[in-house]
Amino acid sequence: MVAEVSESAALEHGLTREEYDRVTNHLGRAPTITELGIVSVMWSEHCSYKSSRRHLKKLPTKGERILIGPGENAGIVDIGGGWAAAFKIESHNHPSYIEPFQGATTGVGGILRDIFTMGARPVAVMDALRFGPLDDPRTGVRNRHILKGVVGGIAHYGNCFGVPTVGGECVFADSYSSNPLVNAYALGVFPKDSIFLGAAKGVGNPVIYVGAKTGRDGIQGASMASAEFDEDSEAKRPNVQVGDPFLEKLLLEACLEAMATGAVLGIQDMGAAGLTCSTAEMGGRGGVGIEIDLKYVPQRERGMTPYEIMLSESQERMLLVARRGREREIFDVFEKWGLDAVEVGAVTSDGNLTVKNHGEVVALLENCFLTEGAPLYDRPYTTPWRAAPLDGPQVSEPTGGELRDALSKLLASPDLCSKRWIWEQYDYQVRTNTTAGPGGDAAVIRLKEAGISLAMSLDGNARYCSLDPRLGTKLLVAECCRNLAVVGAKPVGATNNLNFGNPEKPGIMAQLVESIEGMAEACAHFGTPITGGNVSLYNETLGESIDPTPVMGVVGIVEHVDTPVGSRFLNPDRKLILLGGLLPGGDERIERRFGSGEYAKTVIGQTWGLPPALDLDYESAVQAAVREAVQASLVESAHDLSDGGLAVALTECCFGPGKVGARLAIETGRPAHIALFHEAPSRVLASVSVDAADYVLRIARRHGIESPIVGETIADEIVVEINGSEAFRVPVAELYAVWDTALERMLEAS
Amino acid sequence: MKFGVVIFPGSNCDHDAVYALSRNLSQEVVEIWHRSEDLCGVDIVFLPGGFSYGDYLRCGAIARFSPVMRLVKRFADSGGLVMGVCNGFQILLEAGLLPGALVRNRNLRFICKEVRLSVGTIDSPFTNRCNLEAALTVPIAHGEGCYFASDAVLDRLETEGRVAFRYAGENPNGSARSIAGILNEGRNVLGMMPHPERACDPAMGSTDGLAVFQSLVAAAVPVL
Numbered sequence: 001m002v003a004e005v006s007e008s009a010a011l012e013h014g015l016t017r018e019e020y021d022r023v024t025n026h027l028g029r030a031p032t033i034t035e036l037g038i039v040s041v042m043w044s045e046h047c048s049y050k051s052s053r054r055h056l057k058k059l060p061t062k063g064e065r066i067l068i069g070p071g072e073n074a075g076i077v078d079i080g081g082g083w084a085a086a087f088k089i090e091s092h093n094h095p096s097y098i099e100p101f102q103g104a105t106t107g108v109g110g111i112l113r114d115i116f117t118m119g120a121r122p123v124a125v126m127d128a129l130r131f132g133p134l135d136d137p138r139t140g141v142r143n144r145h146i147l148k149g150v151v152g153g154i155a156h157y158g159n160c161f162g163v164p165t166v167g168g169e170c171v172f173a174d175s176y177s178s179n180p181l182v183n184a185y186a187l188g189v190f191p192k193d194s195i196f197l198g199a200a201k202g203v204g205n206p207v208i209y210v211g212a213k214t215g216r217d218g219i220q221g222a223s224m225a226s227a228e229f230d231e232d233s234e235a236k237r238p239n240v241q242v243g244d245p246f247l248e249k250l251l252l253e254a255c256l257e258a259m260a261t262g263a264v265l266g267i268q269d270m271g272a273a274g275l276t277c278s279t280a281e282m283g284g285r286g287g288v289g290i291e292i293d294l295k296y297v298p299q300r301e302r303g304m305t306p307y308e309i310m311l312s313e314s315q316e317r318m319l320l321v322a323r324r325g326r327e328r329e330i331f332d333v334f335e336k337w338g339l340d341a342v343e344v345g346a347v348t349s350d351g352n353l354t355v356k357n358h359g360e361v362v363a364l365l366e367n368c369f370l371t372e373g374a375p376l377y378d379r380p381y382t383t384p385w386r387a388a389p390l391d392g393p394q395v396s397e398p399t400g401g402e403l404r405d406a407l408s409k410l411l412a413s414p415d416l417c418s419k420r421w422i423w424e425q426y427d428y429q430v431r432t433n434t435t436a437g438p439g440g441d442a443a444v445i446r447l448k449e450a451g452i453s454l455a456m457s458l459d460g461n462a463r464y465c466s467l468d469p470r471l472g473t474k475l476l477v478a479e480c481c482r483n484l485a486v487v488g489a490k491p492v493g494a495t496n497n498l499n500f501g502n503p504e505k506p507g508i509m510a511q512l513v514e515s516i517e518g519m520a521e522a523c524a525h526f527g528t529p530i531t532g533g534n535v536s537l538y539n540e541t542l543g544e545s546i547d548p549t550p551v552m553g554v555v556g557i558v559e560h561v562d563t564p565v566g567s568r569f570l571n572p573d574r575k576l577i578l579l580g581g582l583l584p585g586g587d588e589r590i591e592r593r594f595g596s597g598e599y600a601k602t603v604i605g606q607t608w609g610l611p612p613a614l615d616l617d618y619e620s621a622v623q624a625a626v627r628e629a630v631q632a633s634l635v636e637s638a639h640d641l642s643d644g645g646l647a648v649a650l651t652e653c654c655f656g657p658g659k660v661g662a663r664l665a666i667e668t669g670r671p672a673h674i675a676l677f678h679e680a681p682s683r684v685l686a687s688v689s690v691d692a693a694d695y696v697l698r699i700a701r702r703h704g705i706e707s708p709i710v711g712e713t714i715a716d717e718i719v720v721e722i723n724g725s726e727a728f729r730v731p732v733a734e735l736y737a738v739w740d741t742a743l744e745r746m747l748e749a750s
Numbered sequence: 751m752k753f754g755v756v757i758f759p760g761s762n763c764d765h766d767a768v769y770a771l772s773r774n775l776s777q778e779v780v781e782i783w784h785r786s787e788d789l790c791g792v793d794i795v796f797l798p799g800g801f802s803y804g805d806y807l808r809c810g811a812i813a814r815f816s817p818v819m820r821l822v823k824r825f826a827d828s829g830g831l832v833m834g835v836c837n838g839f840q841i842l843l844e845a846g847l848l849p850g851a852l853v854r855n856r857n858l859r860f861i862c863k864e865v866r867l868s869v870g871t872i873d874s875p876f877t878n879r880c881n882l883e884a885a886l887t888v889p890i891a892h893g894e895g896c897y898f899a900s901d902a903v904l905d906r907l908e909t910e911g912r913v914a915f916r917y918a919g920e921n922p923n924g925s926a927r928s929i930a931g932i933l934n935e936g937r938n939v940l941g942m943m944p945h946p947e948r949a950c951d952p953a954m955g956s957t958d959g960l961a962v963f964q965s966l967v968a969a970a971v972p973v974l
Contacts, residue, residue, distance in 0.1 A: 155860050159801070159893075160801040162762025246760050246801060246803065249762065425859050427862045429948055432770070432948055434954075435954070446953060448769065
């Protein structure tokens with residue numbers, strides 16, 4: 001063994017004194033520099049989940065459709081007809097701040113590999129994005145630069161790879177100025193009898209390295225993603241990997257073809273912590289050892305040290321374990337696709353990760369010590385940190401003209417305006433499965449082979465979670481499931497991305513804990529087990545944390561392959577039914593809850609109070625009623641009410657190709673702005689033919705939900721009447737122009 | 751009709767073409783690997799969209815050297831029907847089977863959206879079932895689809911009736927004279943940026959792309 005290192009080197013690698021002691025006690029000696037590198041990435045927050053694991057255990061992970069739960073590269077659900085879907089979400093926040101384009105490309109590349117390493121062909125990508133305000137005088141220029149780079153990177157990678165980017169969300173807030181969030185979600189499908197796992201098995205079997213060559217990019221990336229940023233973060237640019245979607249496309253085809261030979265026993269992508277993580281995890285899962293010699297590893301650069309080779313995060317690489325004697329079949333496939341495939345080592349019986357360099361041992365560590373043996377912290381937590389006051393300013397009831405202006409202002413706000421500028425850069429149609437693409441409540445893709453469709457919703461709501469992470473997260477799960485209900489889908493599983501600040505601060509840790517507990521309760525309620533995901537902590541720059549931002553991706557099944565019901569009105573002279581009611585469950589504290597909404601943020605310019613109240617049982621009843629009405633083809637359109645409340649949802653419904661208008665007539669005892677803009681959950685606005693209205697109302701009654709008729713669709717104008725008198729009217733075309741062009745105007749501003 | 755869909759490394763609309771041709775149009779389809787030395791006796795060669803060779807160097811610039819392209823050229827020169835969509839169009843230009851070039855979209859961004867196409871001629875095997883009066887709704891999805899050629903070439907394309915498709919209304923990518931698809935002199939080679947194979951199934955919205963493939967099927971039936 002080569003020279004050993006000192007404790008100070010360990011601290012520089014981000015290990016604590018206690019963690020370092022644990023290493024030396026376990027080894028009975030000081031580690032080598034390569035071992036130190038290996039331990040430091042495997043025990044980084046990013047790879048080990050050492051702060052969150054204890055709490056993640058509270059999440060429901062089992063269900064009748066769950067074939068593979070957390071712990072593998074992606075979760076897998078049974079979608080019927082002999083088919084399965086693998087899906088997962090993962091963050092690439094830190095790299096995207098340092099180098100937006102490459103940070104985003106490699107985020108997409110990483111999550112795609114997580115899917116096809118299971119044997120599934122990726123068929124959909126979505127992204128949850130968070131940026132700082134585009135018009136901020138201080139940070140706006142940088143925020144626009146980051147957004148353009150990230151969107152360009154996602155487009156570049158997904159379009160070239162040939163997977164449709166079918167939806168996602170993009171939200172803006174101050175706290176993301178120095179810490180943008182890029183959470184990439186991917187879903188793949190395959191016959192359920194051809195699942196591959198990331199476990200090594202069979203002593204003596206060859207360990208084969210395939211894909212791109214190893215370079216110096218991304219060394220210590222996982223550790224970087226486990227620390228806060230400071231003024232020196234610019235110097236971390238070399239830590240960001242560079243993505244090559246063309247290579248990944250070849251890797252996909254080659255891997256699926258190699259898997260079909262029957263010679264592959266286990267496979268895992270080299271993502272965070274590269275060769276280190278893939279060898280240690282495959283060995284750990286299989287309960288075996290792995291011995292490799294680095295001299296066989298294809299290298300892009302000369303003179304790389306064992307430390308660099310083990311810690312490189314070069315992209316588009318995979319590690320697989322093959323049946324001894326059948327290597328040739330695998331090599332032939334990779335040769336056809338012009339990719340490297342090299343035997344770098346073998347499976348052993350000793351349970352160790354043995355790394356040699358030209359025969360000399362440079363690292364010898366127990367796989368389980370690196371994986372399950374990672375530290376597990378019970379970090380102290382208090383009450384969730386929050387900055388906003390409980391009560392907001394006194395606001396007098398707006399006039400009709402002011403309500404009209406508020407609506408226009410909301411539609412032009414960065415959070416609510418059309419994101420067409422973003423999603424038109426994504427090929428959302430390739431593979432010709434996208435029956436509902438970007439811009440709707442849920443994305444829907446058909447599975448030609450299985451005769452069903454999958455609906456997907458990706459959502460986050462940090463505005464709510466910053467005020468109450470527990471309730472905010474429950475509302476988030478509810479909204480995701482509601483988004484599926486409006487296209488007639490039944491949710492079957494979920495993936496989560498938990499983006500938070502520094503867990504060593506008790507107020508931040510409390511946000512994480514409460515969010516997870518809220519998610520656990522809601523996921524159990526809606527029958528959406530968590531099949532895996534990602535935790536991204538230390539999202540702080542110079543001590544300032546992001547708003548707590550849990551993101552959920554929920555997958556549901558639609559039992560046909562036709563174009564699903566959309567959110568836009570199709571025809572005039574249809575009844576408008578507000579399933580769930582105007583403001584269900586009434587609440588005396590509604591002024592306080594109104595402070596969490598988009599109206600408070602954008603029109604009043606403040607955020608305060610608490611998120612909207614949520615009754616989980618009532619929410620389920622609304623979703624069941626909506627799903628039943630949609631499945632029975634009784635509604636022409638259905639749209640979930642969320643940011644901006646009833647008035648914004650109604651207006652969005654008018655933005656279809658026909659620009660159909662609506663007359664909204666409501667009776668309320670509340671101030672008009674609350675009735676129109678409060679973001680109470682459990683509500684869906686449906687347009688229904690006069691003949692079908694009775695059937696829909698009957699379904700609503702049977703499910704015990706309120707379902708007032710709140711007006712009808714008309715030609716090209718929005719008319720709002722409150723308690724019998726007209727508050728305002730406005731042409732649809734005028735609002736559409738505002739909404740459709742707002743983002744482009746903000747981005748093109750110089 | 752037997753269609754051959756050529757697959758280059760990085761092609762990614764090959765599956766879509768195979769599905770549309772075999773399922774929506776009930777035609778025989780074979781997949782042809784780019785190293786193939788044989789066109790398998792197909793009636794029509796289809797070069798699909800995607801990012802052959804990662805668009806390195808220039809879109810289509812490397813794919814034109816794939817072994818199969820020698821066969822495709824010979825096939826076209828002898829009057830065989832060849833159709834390239836999106837990246838397939840780019841490859842046909844690089845291979846010299848069609849005149850002009852495709853450069854980056856005027857807004858310098860990738861654009862995916864439905865566009866309206868007017869049909870420039872029905873005097874071709876690719877458009878004989880189209881209607882000069884009725885625009886087609888077909889999606890585009892490309893970053894480098896801005897058609898460029900010298901005025902002399904453009905004039906010639908127009909006078910010889912070789913502009914197969916034009917963007918009707920908005921010109922999404924800045925193409926010269928709104929050109930979306932062109933024919934070669936022999937009218938047996940078509941290149942177009944929009945994706946007719948994505949507009950063949952009611953579940954995808956438009957089915958206007960069927961007209962192009964139905965034209966091909968009709969062209970192959972000998973006129974009595």
